[in-house]
Amino acid sequence: MAEDLVLDTAIRDWVLIPLSVVMVLIGVLRYFVSKLMRSSQLPDAKALKEGQVIIRARNLKSGANFIPSKSFRARRVYFTNEENGLLHVPKEQAQNAQAQMFSDPNMAMDMMKKNLSMLIPQSLTFAWVNFFFSGFVAAKIPFPLTQRFRAMLQNGIDLSSVDVSYVSSRSWYFLNLFGLRGFFSLILGEENAMDDTQRMMQMGGFGFDASRSLAAEKDSLDIIQHDWALPKIEHRAEQVLRKLLR
Amino acid sequence: MVGAAEEAQLNRLENQVDNGGGGAWEYLCLVRKLKARRPDKVLKHGLSILNNPKARSNLGTEEWTLYEQVAIAAMDCQRVDIAKDCISVLSNKFPGSTRVGRLEGMLLEANGAWADAETTYRRLLEENPNDQVVQKRMIAMAKALGNISTAVEYLNKYLEIYMADQDAWRELAEIYVSLQMYKQAAYCYEELILCQPTVPLHHLAYAEVLYTMGGLENLQMAKKYYASAINFTGGKNTRALYGLCLCSVAINQITKGRNKEDKESPELQYLAAEALVKDYKEKAPAKLTLVTSTLKSMKLIS
Numbered sequence: 001m002a003e004d005l006v007l008d009t010a011i012r013d014w015v016l017i018p019l020s021v022v023m024v025l026i027g028v029l030r031y032f033v034s035k036l037m038r039s040s041q042l043p044d045a046k047a048l049k050e051g052q053v054i055i056r057a058r059n060l061k062s063g064a065n066f067i068p069s070k071s072f073r074a075r076r077v078y079f080t081n082e083e084n085g086l087l088h089v090p091k092e093q094a095q096n097a098q099a100q101m102f103s104d105p106n107m108a109m110d111m112m113k114k115n116l117s118m119l120i121p122q123s124l125t126f127a128w129v130n131f132f133f134s135g136f137v138a139a140k141i142p143f144p145l146t147q148r149f150r151a152m153l154q155n156g157i158d159l160s161s162v163d164v165s166y167v168s169s170r171s172w173y174f175l176n177l178f179g180l181r182g183f184f185s186l187i188l189g190e191e192n193a194m195d196d197t198q199r200m201m202q203m204g205g206f207g208f209d210a211s212r213s214l215a216a217e218k219d220s221l222d223i224i225q226h227d228w229a230l231p232k233i234e235h236r237a238e239q240v241l242r243k244l245l246r
Numbered sequence: 247m248v249g250a251a252e253e254a255q256l257n258r259l260e261n262q263v264d265n266g267g268g269g270a271w272e273y274l275c276l277v278r279k280l281k282a283r284r285p286d287k288v289l290k291h292g293l294s295i296l297n298n299p300k301a302r303s304n305l306g307t308e309e310w311t312l313y314e315q316v317a318i319a320a321m322d323c324q325r326v327d328i329a330k331d332c333i334s335v336l337s338n339k340f341p342g343s344t345r346v347g348r349l350e351g352m353l354l355e356a357n358g359a360w361a362d363a364e365t366t367y368r369r370l371l372e373e374n375p376n377d378q379v380v381q382k383r384m385i386a387m388a389k390a391l392g393n394i395s396t397a398v399e400y401l402n403k404y405l406e407i408y409m410a411d412q413d414a415w416r417e418l419a420e421i422y423v424s425l426q427m428y429k430q431a432a433y434c435y436e437e438l439i440l441c442q443p444t445v446p447l448h449h450l451a452y453a454e455v456l457y458t459m460g461g462l463e464n465l466q467m468a469k470k471y472y473a474s475a476i477n478f479t480g481g482k483n484t485r486a487l488y489g490l491c492l493c494s495v496a497i498n499q500i501t502k503g504r505n506k507e508d509k510e511s512p513e514l515q516y517l518a519a520e521a522l523v524k525d526y527k528e529k530a531p532a533k534l535t536l537v538t539s540t541l542k543s544m545k546l547i548s
Contacts, residue, residue: 045376048407055410056440063440066474068467071436230470234514237473237481237490241517244481245524 005166007140015169016138019129023176027184030121037113050214053079053086057217065229072226080218087218089211122177129173136169137162252280260284263291270295271305278315285322292316293328310339317349321356329353344370348379355383360391378408385417394421412441419451428459446478450486457493462500469493473514481521490518495544519546 057079064072079087134156145153145164154162156170167175259273270291277288292312295301302309317332333353337346347370354363364387370380381404388397401418408414419434435452442448453471456464472493475486494515519541526534541547 045407048376049409052408052410059410059440063443066439066443067436071433075436230467230474233470233474233477237476238514238517240477241481241514241521245517245520 005137005140005162007137011136011138015133015136016172019133019138019169019172020176022125023173023180024183026121026125027180028188031184031188034114054213054217057087057221061217061221061224064224065227069226069228076221080221085218087214087221089214126173129170133169133173137166138169138172139167141165141167256280256282260287263287274312274315278311283322285319288315288319289323289325289328292319310336314345314349318352321352324356326353326356329356344373344377348383351380351383355387360387363387376407382414389421394425397421398425410441412438415441423455428455431455432459444478446475446483446486449478450475450483450489453486453489457489457496460496462497465493465497465500469497476518484522484525487518487522487525491515491522491541491544491546495546515546523547
């Protein structure tokens with residue numbers, strides 16, 4: 001490049017460094033605020049029991065051949081009978097599960113809190129950056145890049161003649177927003193710095209529906225064929241002893 | 247359950263620490279991870295870290311975990327004074343914490359203040375009715391006080407929710423056996439077999455319960471489970487061998503005179519007897535005559 005842009009050192013002192021420092025401080029602040037707002041909700045007995053029932057039913061399924069068939073049948077009835085079997089889920093309840101989850105005020109409250117601690121500071125800082133620092137060319141990265149990076153690095157300046165290795169202030173904000181996670185995990189300890197993408201994933205995954213897996217376990221228990229493994233065991237034991245005595 | 251490899255590692259580390267080779271903290275971490283119970287060592291090495299301000303501050307936040315570990319170990323060793331100090335440090339640091347509350351309850355238990363301990367636990371259960379540890383403490387306390395029926399009641403309540411907890415099933419099975427409630431015990435052992443189908447000890451215990459219940463059907467089943475215990479241990483379990491011999495004798499007594507159509511492996515008991523004799527020959531020759539005469543009276547060896 002013939003006419004290299006020279007960046008004023010004042011830009012470094014008054015845009016680049018303040019922006020980075022503010023991003024770090026906001027990250028730390030957000031961590032503490034979300035820690036304050038976090039409510040440790042206790043798992044309720046029903047959910048706990050459902051999880052345990054599923055484990056036990058799986059055990060029964062895999063170990064079925066090791067117990068006498070009378071015991072197996074008794075257990076199967078206990079698990080799958082239509083009146084009060086452990087795995088039996090009444091129809092209307094199964095349909096309501098999803099609705100219940102949304103009407104549960106605790107759940108909604110939790111989501112709100114998460115959203116708030118994520119959304120408010122972000123929109124505020126974005127507005128702040130836009131207001132004070134829009135249109136700055138804040139930094140230059142020391143290697144050339146292709147045109148495709150223009151959208152990433154030069155958000156906010158619509159000049160196609162500027163070389164792509166210059167970074168605009170708004171892009172610097174975005175780079176900081178997504179790139180400081182490693183830094184946070186250093187200063188706040190592991191696991192503490194949850195970045196936004198992870199939060200999104202968590203929110204998506206909460207709709208776990210226990211009644212569906214209960215029903216699945218019930219079906220697979222219903223079709224299982226009980227074949228007691230032990231009648232053959234005496235022969236096996238005989239062989240083992242013969243081998244031992246030889 | 248501690249695996250063999252992990253146990254070897256634990257012993258190696260213990261040896262190293264005992265001989266002043268350092269690595270006390272790693273040892274304590276491993277003990278905690280494996281849930282091994284070596285209170286004397288934990289107390290000794292844990293205290294040496296806690297009494298050394300520099301080593302203690304090196305741990306950072308792990309320091310409090312160590313206090314908890316040492317407190318429990320101290321209670322195991324009847325050093326209630328040390329436990330009390332540790333717990334008071336913890337309760338100053340974390341006032342109102344459930345975890346410290348449990349420790350305080352355990353300290354009261356260690357002092358024999360059962361009623362106070364129970365009030366503490368009940369308070370914790372009010373905060374969180376599904377607290378596994380506190381429920382287990384209540385059960386253990388009822389058992390320690392000799393209120394077996396209360397212990398059974400609590401255990402059943404606990405298993406109502408945590409029905410995949412093997413240790414609880416085993417505890418319940420043992421209590422039922424001690425109460426001579428064999429049917430219930432058998433159910434618990436079946437549950438254990440389902441959890442761990444290849445652990446011979448469960449098969450053995452189940453067989454013993456069945457044998458004790460008696461009756462032809464149960465005896466035959468017991469014999470099969472003894473056989474499977476033999477199968478899983480490779481014939482090394484003396485108790486299973488004896489059990490098999492006794493079972494076959496009992497079955498013979500019942501079916502005496504009847505036609506023996508359901509004989510699957512008629513030689514099994516003779517083989518078991520032979521294996522017993524061989525075992526005694528190798529390991530306890532002094533008792534060999536006793537065993538042979540017993541087995542002879544059972545007509546299992548000639």
